[in-house]
Amino acid sequence: MDMVAGRSMRIITIANQKGGVGKTTTAINLATALAAIGKRTLLVDLDPQGNASTGLGIEKDDREVSSYDVLMETASITEAAMPTAVPNLSVIASTLDLLGLEMEIAGATGRAYRLRDALHFHQVETPLFDFVLVDCPPSLNLLTINAMAAADSILVPLQCEFFALEGLSQLLQTVEQVRDSLNPTLDLHGIVLTMYDGRNNLAAQVVRDVRSYMGEHVYDTIIPRNVRVSEAPSFGKPAILYDMKCSGSQAYIRLASEIIQRERRLVAA
Numbered sequence: 001m002d003m004v005a006g007r008s009m010r011i012i013t014i015a016n017q018k019g020g021v022g023k024t025t026t027a028i029n030l031a032t033a034l035a036a037i038g039k040r041t042l043l044v045d046l047d048p049q050g051n052a053s054t055g056l057g058i059e060k061d062d063r064e065v066s067s068y069d070v071l072m073e074t075a076s077i078t079e080a081a082m083p084t085a086v087p088n089l090s091v092i093a094s095t096l097d098l099l100g101l102e103m104e105i106a107g108a109t110g111r112a113y114r115l116r117d118a119l120h121f122h123q124v125e126t127p128l129f130d131f132v133l134v135d136c137p138p139s140l141n142l143l144t145i146n147a148m149a150a151a152d153s154i155l156v157p158l159q160c161e162f163f164a165l166e167g168l169s170q171l172l173q174t175v176e177q178v179r180d181s182l183n184p185t186l187d188l189h190g191i192v193l194t195m196y197d198g199r200n201n202l203a204a205q206v207v208r209d210v211r212s213y214m215g216e217h218v219y220d221t222i223i224p225r226n227v228r229v230s231e232a233p234s235f236g237k238p239a240i241l242y243d244m245k246c247s248g249s250q251a252y253i254r255l256a257s258e259i260i261q262r263e264r265r266l267v268a269a
């Protein structure tokens with residue numbers, strides 16, 4: 001822990017190898033909610049699709065320095081971070097260049113530590129952020145491994161659907177492997193249930209199952225399915241800016257305060 005309370009940088013990686021479970025939506029809106037309560041926040045987009053960058057209004061042509069450059073060690077965190085329309089929120093955008101990264105650094109030693117080293121250097125030099133959130137691609141590839149190796153903890157979005165638990169054990173196994181090999185202090189920050197539809201009986205059953213299987217690891221906050229949340233990215237805005245009052249935005253604001261509370265407990269422990 002940092003000597004100056006509250007000045008240490010917390011790195012949370014948002015991962016699930018399944019696509020479409022709400023990783024990017026969670027990354028954007030959680031980052032926005034943390035920024036809104038005054039936390040200096042950086043979102044690192046590690047998905048070649050770049051949906052987090054687009055959802056924060058960063059045009060493709062403006063991504064001159066990206067997460068690819070950071071992982072290639074040709075740009076620092078400070079050089080790659082771009083301001084967004086949200087005060088206190090910066091983003092390191094991604095480009096399709098990331099698709100080639102795995103091949104390009106396949107033989108390099110320490111290739112799993114590229115992001116960690118860049119963030120660590122940043123923390124030592126000029127810690128401009130309280131929170132760093134990393135949005136991962138939908139696979140357990142070198143990009144996700146970099147994100148896990150760099151993180152203090154993992155946040156897993158889990159869609160409220162029948163097969164939710166199936167992919168979770170594979171993900172937890174990967175977290176375990178990363179802990180054994182690359183990052184012994186990595187912990188599971190929590191599991192957030194997303195796209196909950198109260199009219200669907202199955203969804204309620206999934207919530208019960210996930211809670212009984214994962215217990216304390218599951219956040220109290222559940223993110224409802226909410227059309228405003230899915231509309232927002234096409235306006236290049238986080239849902240919280242697009243419609244702060246909608247149920248989805250409100251849920252993400254609650255999730256942010258729950259996360260801050262968990263962080264406090266970690267600090268106190």
Ligand SMILES: Nc1ncnc2c1ncn2[C@@H]1O[C@H](COP(=O)(O)OP(=O)(O)O)[C@@H](O)[C@H]1O
Pocket residue numbers: 018019020021022023024025026051138194195196223224225226227229230231233248
């Ligand atoms: N709470 C929600 N309510 C409605 N639609 C959502 C919600 N969360 C995510 N979506 C939509 O579901 C799709 C997948 O979400 P996304 O965050 O991109 O998942 P991932 O990053 O895991 O692939 C997107 O079209 C997104 O807008």
Ligand SMILES: [Mg+2]
Pocket residue numbers: 023024025047051136137
């Ligand atoms: Mg995504």
